Amino acid sequence: MSISRLFIAAALLATTTACTVTRPVTDDYSQYLGNNKGASTLPHARVAEQYYLTPATQAHRYEFRSAMAGQANLWVVEFGKVLDATMQSADVVDALGAMSKAGSEQAAKGNTLVFDLKNYTFADHGAHVELEIGVRNAQGEVFRKSYRADGTTQGGKMFWAGAFGMKNAVQQSTKVAVDNIMGQFIRDLNATPGAVAKQ
Numbered sequence: 001m002s003i004s005r006l007f008i009a010a011a012l013l014a015t016t017t018a019c020t021v022t023r024p025v026t027d028d029y030s031q032y033l034g035n036n037k038g039a040s041t042l043p044h045a046r047v048a049e050q051y052y053l054t055p056a057t058q059a060h061r062y063e064f065r066s067a068m069a070g071q072a073n074l075w076v077v078e079f080g081k082v083l084d085a086t087m088q089s090a091d092v093v094d095a096l097g098a099m100s101k102a103g104s105e106q107a108a109k110g111n112t113l114v115f116d117l118k119n120y121t122f123a124d125h126g127a128h129v130e131l132e133i134g135v136r137n138a139q140g141e142v143f144r145k146s147y148r149a150d151g152t153t154q155g156g157k158m159f160w161a162g163a164f165g166m167k168n169a170v171q172q173s174t175k176v177a178v179d180n181i182m183g184q185f186i187r188d189l190n191a192t193p194g195a196v197a198k199q
Helices: 003-019 029-035 079-088 090-096 155-161 163-190
Strands: 021-024 050-053 062-064 073-077 112-123 126-137 140-150
Touching: 029 079, 029 090, 029 163, 050 079, 062 112, 073 112, 073 163, 079 090, 079 112, 079 163, 090 163, 112 163, 126 163, 140 163
Parallel strands: 021 073, 050 112
Antiparallel strands: 062 073, 112 126, 126 140
C-alpha cells in the first residue's frame, strides 16, 4: 500500500474514532424491565436457590454500529448485566422464585442455575441469543440444554426514531429473545418432573 493510501486510511480511522459516541444499552436494563413488568407471561417452576454466570458470560461485551441510528454511535451490550437484571426482575421472580447470585457453580446445598452465553448479536434489526442453561447441585449436573431465540425485529423504530429509539429497540428485542429462552427452559423443567427438584 502506498504512503498516500496509508495516510488517508489513518486519517479516516482517526476521524471515525474522534467522532464515536459510546452508547451503553444495558446499564439501566433493570429499569427497562421494571417499566415493562407483565409484558411477558412465563410458566412457573421452583428449581433453584441461586444462579451463576460463567466468567465469559459475566465479562461479555458486544459492540456494534447501525447506519440507521448513525454510524458515529457505538452501541454496547453487556449480557451479564442483562441476565443479572432478568433474574432479579419481578416477572422472573414470580416464575422461578427469588434467587441470590452465586460466586461459583458448585453450590454448598440446593440447586444452582448456570448460565453460559454462547453467542449474542444484534443484526438484521433484531437480537439473536444462544444461551446454555444448566442445573447443578452437590451431586453434580442434573440438567443442561442450549437454547436459541431471535428477538422481534425493530427496523421501524430504528428508522423513524434513529439514535433516540435505538437503545429501546435493542432492549426490547433482547428482552423478547431472553423471555423466549426462559419460557422454553421452564417448560422443559416442567416436562421432566422430579429431575431437577430442589434439594
